[in-house]
Amino acid sequence: MDITSLKGWEMKERLLKKEISSTEILNAHLDVIDKMEKDLNAFITLDRDGAREAAKRVDEKLQRGESLGALAGLPVGLKDNILTKDLRTTCGSRMLENFNPPYDATVVKKIREADGVILGKTNMDEFAMGGSTETSYYGNTRNPKDLSRVPGGSSGGSAAAVAGHEAPLALGSDTGGSVRQPASFCGIVGMKPTYGIVSRYGVVPMSNSLDQIGVFGRDVKDAHMMLTSVSGYDPLDATSSKKADRDISIEGVDSLKGLRVALPEQYRNLRITGDEKIQERFRETVKVFEDAGAIIDYVSLPSLEYSLETYYIIMSSEVSTNLSRFDGIRFGYRTENYETLDELYTNSRTEAFGEETKRRIMLGTYSLSAGYQTENYKKALRVRTLIKQDYENAFRDHDVILSLTAPMLPFEIDSMINSPVDMYKADLYTVPVNLAGLCAISVPMGDVDGLPVGLQITGPRFGDSTILKAGLGYERVVR
Amino acid sequence: MITRDQIVHIAGMAKLKFTDEELDEFEEKFGQVMGFVEKIKEVDTENVEPTFTINDEEGTMKENGESQTLSREEVLENTVESQYGYFKILKVVE
Numbered sequence: 001m002d003i004t005s006l007k008g009w010e011m012k013e014r015l016l017k018k019e020i021s022s023t024e025i026l027n028a029h030l031d032v033i034d035k036m037e038k039d040l041n042a043f044i045t046l047d048r049d050g051a052r053e054a055a056k057r058v059d060e061k062l063q064r065g066e067s068l069g070a071l072a073g074l075p076v077g078l079k080d081n082i083l084t085k086d087l088r089t090t091c092g093s094r095m096l097e098n099f100n101p102p103y104d105a106t107v108v109k110k111i112r113e114a115d116g117v118i119l120g121k122t123n124m125d126e127f128a129m130g131g132s133t134e135t136s137y138y139g140n141t142r143n144p145k146d147l148s149r150v151p152g153g154s155s156g157g158s159a160a161a162v163a164g165h166e167a168p169l170a171l172g173s174d175t176g177g178s179v180r181q182p183a184s185f186c187g188i189v190g191m192k193p194t195y196g197i198v199s200r201y202g203v204v205p206m207s208n209s210l211d212q213i214g215v216f217g218r219d220v221k222d223a224h225m226m227l228t229s230v231s232g233y234d235p236l237d238a239t240s241s242k243k244a245d246r247d248i249s250i251e252g253v254d255s256l257k258g259l260r261v262a263l264p265e266q267y268r269n270l271r272i273t274g275d276e277k278i279q280e281r282f283r284e285t286v287k288v289f290e291d292a293g294a295i296i297d298y299v300s301l302p303s304l305e306y307s308l309e310t311y312y313i314i315m316s317s318e319v320s321t322n323l324s325r326f327d328g329i330r331f332g333y334r335t336e337n338y339e340t341l342d343e344l345y346t347n348s349r350t351e352a353f354g355e356e357t358k359r360r361i362m363l364g365t366y367s368l369s370a371g372y373q374t375e376n377y378k379k380a381l382r383v384r385t386l387i388k389q390d391y392e393n394a395f396r397d398h399d400v401i402l403s404l405t406a407p408m409l410p411f412e413i414d415s416m417i418n419s420p421v422d423m424y425k426a427d428l429y430t431v432p433v434n435l436a437g438l439c440a441i442s443v444p445m446g447d448v449d450g451l452p453v454g455l456q457i458t459g460p461r462f463g464d465s466t467i468l469k470a471g472l473g474y475e476r477v478v479r
Numbered sequence: 480m481i482t483r484d485q486i487v488h489i490a491g492m493a494k495l496k497f498t499d500e501e502l503d504e505f506e507e508k509f510g511q512v513m514g515f516v517e518k519i520k521e522v523d524t525e526n527v528e529p530t531f532t533i534n535d536e537e538g539t540m541k542e543n544g545e546s547q548t549l550s551r552e553e554v555l556e557n558t559v560e561s562q563y564g565y566f567k568i569l570k571v572v573e
Contacts, residue, residue: 437533
């Protein structure tokens with residue numbers, strides 16, 4: 001039996017029945033890593049020793065008959081913007097090449113407490129900026145489904161590790177689609193939960209009002225198991241919600257009967273070159289929902305048309321202020337070439353940030369600069385209110401919204417990076433979800449030209465249970 | 480349209496430096512992105528309140544007192560240069 005072909009929850013079941021040990025689970029994945037990692041480059045840093053010790057502790061607990069946590073003995077990959085005590089955390093940047101965090105992020109603490117086995121830190125676009133994992137300082141990650149293509153991004157390393165059977169579970173972060181889009185590109189499940197239900201404490205911020213930790217698994221049940229292991233109210237995160245402790249249950253569902261589905265009118269007319277077959281696949285998927293008893297309805301969300309622009313202004317503004325912490329003094333890269341303090345700041349930042357990061361810092365600095373601020377940034381905050389209201393209206397009499405996750409197939413490595421606007425457009429279906437703080441999950445809906453495509457199921461704030469159940473219902477119908 | 484002088488000025492505020500070739504490329508790509516976000520201006524937002532953060536719950540106050548902290552060694556662990564238990568920087572006042 002190949003352990004790595006099992007789902008995470010199946011591995012856990014066998015572990016609890018003592019059919020396999022945590023060490024065996026870990027070794028099976030390390031074998032895959034030894035074979036595949038030179039092609040995939042899904043990890044920036046592997047912690048083989050730490051993982052072996054953690055697995056051993058789980059096995060000892062099991063032998064002593066102690067009860068085990070929700071992630072019992074399961075290897076987990078962590079996006080490299082999640083702080084791990086004494087384990088290098090780079091954010092895919094030269095800036096943090098030698099950064100060893102002095103503390104664990106809350107989600108890392110929770111994984112350890114749940115008896116998960118932290119395997120290492122996964123590759124990502126620099127500071128989570130990008131949709132292909134090509135802006136990483138540590139080389140690009142390849143898509144396990146087709147090695148000539150990108151895995152998506154920015155959490156491309158996590159998605160590739162799970163799709164490539166290097167880890168059953170992984171965490172990513174999703175600011176505008178950075179979990180869902182790579183899940184779609186790699187043919188796995190990726191979920192961005194409701195803003196505020198997973199702590200951001202110890203996650204290097206990119207855009208605070210949009211960032212959310214998200215989860216990867218090879219099916220919905222795994223994504224649910226990963227999510228419930230890390231969610232919950234955290235007093236250390238000021239944006240954490242008190243409602244985060246509510247139960248996120250997937251019990252008692254096996255059909256899509258009666259599910260009230262909304263399809264946004266605005267996506268019906270939205271076309272991107274080359275997306276015809278993906279759109280066709282989507283129509284077939286909607287038909288699957290309809291045949292299974294879901295009630296399909298078109299709704300209008302007029303402000304969606306401005307979501308990309310709104311997103312880019314708000315995101316880059318928050319990026320420019322967040323990344324001002326990198327001054328070359330307290331942590332991070334310091335230039336050797338300086339005579340004044342100003343040169344120390346400027347040369348450290350100029351030498352250690354990549355091109356896309358600099359571009360977004362520049363755009364954000366411009367948006368927030370005197371004279372321009374009201375016109376651009378505050379305007380975007382008001383449009384954000386309209387987007388939020390449109391969704392509230394849609395969810396008044398619908399349970400979920402269905403759409404594509406990404407309007408494109410995983411593209412060839414090096415083919416898109418020189419066209420930032422095209423790359424941004426790929427985020428069209430995912431960014432409004434972050435602007436409104438909603439939850440959404442990407443579930444595989446088959447292949448187009450042999451490459452995976454994802455269905456995005458969006459729910460209202462705190463509707464995490466609803467979208468997981470809808471995803472589970474869909475998985476069961478198509479199985 | 481954004482001028483080269485403006486780009487250099489913004490770079491100064493952001494503490495970034497660009498070579499002439501980078502500025503050429505930057506001017507073009509930055510212009511593309513700026514042009515694309517302009518579209519937002521056509522939206523009517525009269526009487527619409529801004530959304531700074533999505534969470535509508537009231538902020539909570541922390542109990543006054545020491546909760547968690549890092550040791551001096553931990554804080555200094557990732558700096559390039561420290562002295563007498565402090566971050567060491569250049570002299571900025573004479």
